[in-house]
Amino acid sequence: xxxxxxxxxxxxxxxxxxxxxxxxxxxxxxxxxxxxxxxxxxxxxxxxxxxxxxxxxxxxxxxxxxxxxxxxxxxxxxxxxxxxxxxxxxxxxxxxxxxxxxxxxxxxxxxxxxxxxxxxxxxxxxxxxxxxxxxxxxxxxxxxxxxxxxxxxxxxxxxxxxxxxxxxxxxxxxxxxxxxxxxxxxxxxxxxxxxxxxxxxxxxxxxxxxxxxxxxxxxxxxxxxxxxxxxxxxxxxxxxxxxxxxxxxxxxxxxxxxxxxxxxxxxxxxxxxxxxxxxxxxxxxxxxxxxxxxxxxxxxxxxxxxxxxxxxxxxx
Amino acid sequence: xxxxxxxxxxxxxxxxxxxxxxxxxxxxxxxxxxxxxxxxxxxxxxxxxxxxxxxxxxxxxxxxxxxxxxxxxxxxxxxxxxxxxxxxxxxxxxxxxxxxxxxxxxxxxxxxxxxxxxxxxxxxxxxxxxxxxxxxxxxxxxxxxxxxxxxxxxxxxxxxxxxxxxxxxxxxxxxxxxxxxxxxxxxxxxxxxxxxxxxxxxxxxxxxxxxxxxxxxxxxxxxxxxxxxxxxxxxxxxxxxxxxxxxxxxxxxxxxxxxxxxxxxxxxxxxxxxxxxxxxxxxxxxxxxxxxxxxxxxxxxxxxx
Numbered sequence: 001x002x003x004x005x006x007x008x009x010x011x012x013x014x015x016x017x018x019x020x021x022x023x024x025x026x027x028x029x030x031x032x033x034x035x036x037x038x039x040x041x042x043x044x045x046x047x048x049x050x051x052x053x054x055x056x057x058x059x060x061x062x063x064x065x066x067x068x069x070x071x072x073x074x075x076x077x078x079x080x081x082x083x084x085x086x087x088x089x090x091x092x093x094x095x096x097x098x099x100x101x102x103x104x105x106x107x108x109x110x111x112x113x114x115x116x117x118x119x120x121x122x123x124x125x126x127x128x129x130x131x132x133x134x135x136x137x138x139x140x141x142x143x144x145x146x147x148x149x150x151x152x153x154x155x156x157x158x159x160x161x162x163x164x165x166x167x168x169x170x171x172x173x174x175x176x177x178x179x180x181x182x183x184x185x186x187x188x189x190x191x192x193x194x195x196x197x198x199x200x201x202x203x204x205x206x207x208x209x210x211x212x213x214x215x216x217x218x219x220x221x222x223x224x225x226x227x228x229x230x231x232x233x234x235x236x237x238x239x240x241x242x243x244x245x246x247x248x249x250x251x252x253x254x255x256x257x258x259x260x261x262x263x264x265x266x267x268x269x270x271x272x273x274x275x276x277x278x279x280x281x282x283x284x285x286x287x288x289x290x291x292x293x294x295x296x297x298x299x300x301x302x303x304x305x306x307x308x309x310x311x312x313x314x315x316x
Numbered sequence: 317x318x319x320x321x322x323x324x325x326x327x328x329x330x331x332x333x334x335x336x337x338x339x340x341x342x343x344x345x346x347x348x349x350x351x352x353x354x355x356x357x358x359x360x361x362x363x364x365x366x367x368x369x370x371x372x373x374x375x376x377x378x379x380x381x382x383x384x385x386x387x388x389x390x391x392x393x394x395x396x397x398x399x400x401x402x403x404x405x406x407x408x409x410x411x412x413x414x415x416x417x418x419x420x421x422x423x424x425x426x427x428x429x430x431x432x433x434x435x436x437x438x439x440x441x442x443x444x445x446x447x448x449x450x451x452x453x454x455x456x457x458x459x460x461x462x463x464x465x466x467x468x469x470x471x472x473x474x475x476x477x478x479x480x481x482x483x484x485x486x487x488x489x490x491x492x493x494x495x496x497x498x499x500x501x502x503x504x505x506x507x508x509x510x511x512x513x514x515x516x517x518x519x520x521x522x523x524x525x526x527x528x529x530x531x532x533x534x535x536x537x538x539x540x541x542x543x544x545x546x547x548x549x550x551x552x553x554x555x556x557x558x559x560x561x562x563x564x565x566x567x568x569x570x571x572x573x574x575x576x577x578x579x580x581x582x583x584x585x586x587x588x589x590x591x592x593x594x595x596x597x598x599x600x601x602x603x604x605x606x607x608x609x610x611x612x613x614x615x616x617x618x619x620x621x
Contacts, residue, residue: 059445060446061442080448080450081351081448084448085350085447087446089443091439093439094438094439095438095439095440096438097434097435097438097440098438100370108361111354111357112357114347114354115344115347115349116347126342130341140372160348161344193341193343194343
């Protein structure tokens with residue numbers, strides 16, 4: 001039986017008032033409504049914010065307590081078997097049997113995903129090559145390093161050419177080099193292979209490197225959902241570092257109508273429009289101090305969340 | 317080729333640094349065969365795993381060893397018949413289960429933890445349950461694989477016996493057509509034995525991902541239930557003692573097999589002393605299976621992954 005592929009123009013993920021309770025006490029998702037389009041989307045939130053719960057509900061591993069969700073236009077509750085042939089899942093935890101080879105395991109998962117035997121073998125060979133596993137793919141998975149196991153986990157999620165790939169904390173347990181390689185690989189799958197992805201992480205830096213858009217959840221609620229660019233573009237700053245009399249310079253710049261904040265040894269000047277390089281230079285010369293650094297940079301996502309956290313703390 | 321493959325499938329070769337060689341990603345536009353095919357794939361994969369095919373030599377030793385031991389009564393019978401052609405038939409299809417019941421129980425104890433505990437142990441269930449398989453589909457595929465393996469281990473020697481005997485006679489075709497009525501009870505009784513043994517041992521083994529525990533628990537079940545049946549049969553006074561045998565998995569299966577073949581138990585045996593109608597054994601086998609299946613399916617409905 002062949003199943004009609006999902007419609008191309010439906011939104012990737014759509015949830016309506018999605019709620020998940022564990023027992024009476026724990027509310028993992030609280031009326032979460034969101035819409036996610038094509039491309040690579042990051043889901044960030046602290047541990048316990050509801051990232052894994054959301055992914056598991058979308059995959060049909062958990063039933064929602066209330067509300068609903070569609071994936072590729074299919075209802076996750078009633079059309080799970082049809083839709084999940086077009087979805088790949090790389091879980092956070094270890095999920096590989098140690099006593100079979102990567103080749104055998106990925107072929108098996110391809111068949112479970114509905115690929116006929118010949119296609120399963122062919123695509124397994126290609127996919128393992130794409131994730132960077134070569135001779136070792138005939139060895140038992142138990143002998144692999146963590147980084148290699150992560151690649152096998154990614155390969156089994158990719159082998160059937162999913163329309164949507166869900167990655168739950170894909171860099172978990174990797175050393176910095178392995179982390180970089182995995183992120184490069186994920187970016188490649190998204191950009192070059194054209195596969196839409198939903199990736200959860202509690203590390204903003206990772207999301208920033210890989211994703212086009214970002215969904216922030218906290219305590220099961222949607223905080224914000226937007227493109228990475230719009231998250232950061234409103235946050236252009238000019239940073240200035242001088243060797244002495246920092247406070248004096250700050251007062252002088254503020255007197256000229258700039259918004260200046262001290263951040264350790266740096267002064268950060270919020271920008272709207274062209275950076276006031278000349279103004280800063282003139283003030284520095286008038287003060288007669290040494291200018292160590294002046295650069296324009298974008299706020300990193302971390303900065304954004306630091307600001308929000310400070311505001312939240314101030315509200316309390 | 318799709319737009320995806322043409323449009324974005326040819327990124328620059330960034331491979332050398334990351335160890336990834338860009339040979340171009342190809343999208344898959346072929347058939348996706350759906351849920352029934354996924355169930356069949358899991359069934360065949362599990363069946364191969366039961367016999368250790370595609371695994372290390374160590375994982376082949378026990379299952380294949382036990383399957384060979386199950387052949388021994390048939391081989392001995394054929395050898396004896398070849399040496400001494402006069403009427404001496406100790407192993408027949410109707411009593412074959414009695415010879416191999418313990419071998420089958422050991423086969424269950426070795427295989428059931430592999431079949432049902434492995435994916436829990438290695439957390440692979442999340443991968444299966446996020447596919448087009450449902451949880452019930454998963455259990456069905458696993459059950460069919462172990463049941464199929466037990467069926468094969470039990471039926472193969474009986475088929476060997478039948479064909480061996482046929483070859484030993486001068487009229488092979490006449491012998492086979494004359495004994496054609498044996499085929500339905502051979503298949504029917506093996507099906508029932510396989511159903512009960514696989515469902516009971518999987519229901520026990522699925523309770524823990526730990527292999528040693530579940531192997532021990534399956535063996536313990538067969539030993540304790542059998543002993544309990546025998547002890548109660550002795551201690552309950554009067555004719556009612558026979559009903560205690562319905563607890564014993566070996567006795568009730570032997571009784572069921574006898575009933576299906578229309579055979580009478582050997583004089584002096586526990587079954588002969590119990591003197592129960594075969595339908596009781598049959599009902600007990602069905603009862604055991606239904607309870608075990610209920611436990612098994614329920615467990616996987618509840619299991620968090």
